[in-house]
Structure formats: C-alpha cells, structure tokens
Amino acid sequence: MEPHIDAPLVPPLDALPPRHPQLRSQPPAPHITSTAERGSFCLAVCSCGWTGPARRSRDLARKDASRHTAP
Ligand SMILES: [Zn+2]
Structure with a gap:
C-alpha cells in the first residue's frame, strides 16, 4: 500500500475573474450641439x-x- 500523497491541485472552478471596472465600450461621445x-x-x-x-x-x-x- 503506497500512500497517496499527491493530492490533485485543481484550481477552484468557481474562481472569480478579477473584478474589472465596468468599462462599457462606449461609442464615441455623441456630440449634440x-x-x-x-x-x-x-x-x-x-x-x-x-x-x-x-x-x-x-x-x-x-x-x-x-x-x-x-x-
Ligand atoms: Zn462635443
């Protein structure tokens, strides 16, 4: 019986992506003059x-x- 020591290092699947500031891809500012x-x-x-x-x-x-x- 060999000891099973190499525990699988699975990254947590629910790891949240780094929080990005909400950079909404804005169209060029509408210039309403x-x-x-x-x-x-x-x-x-x-x-x-x-x-x-x-x-x-x-x-x-x-x-x-x-x-x-x-x-
Ligand atoms: Zn303008």
Missing part, C-alpha cells in the same frame, strides 16, 4: 460639455459647433 445665448452673445454648447467661445452672432456659434463635431 446647440447654441445658447448668454446676454447679447451666443455660444455653441455640446452635450459632451464643450462650449464654444461667445460669439456675437448665432451663425458663428453654429460654425464653432460644426467645427467641434467635425472629425
């Missing part, structure tokens, strides 16, 4: 938090916005 008026100025604002410089005309603010959303 709009214009906001601040006093007599107009500026472009974006849903990402970006704001353009204050412009005297809404047209320029829109151009800022389109430049921001442009790749």
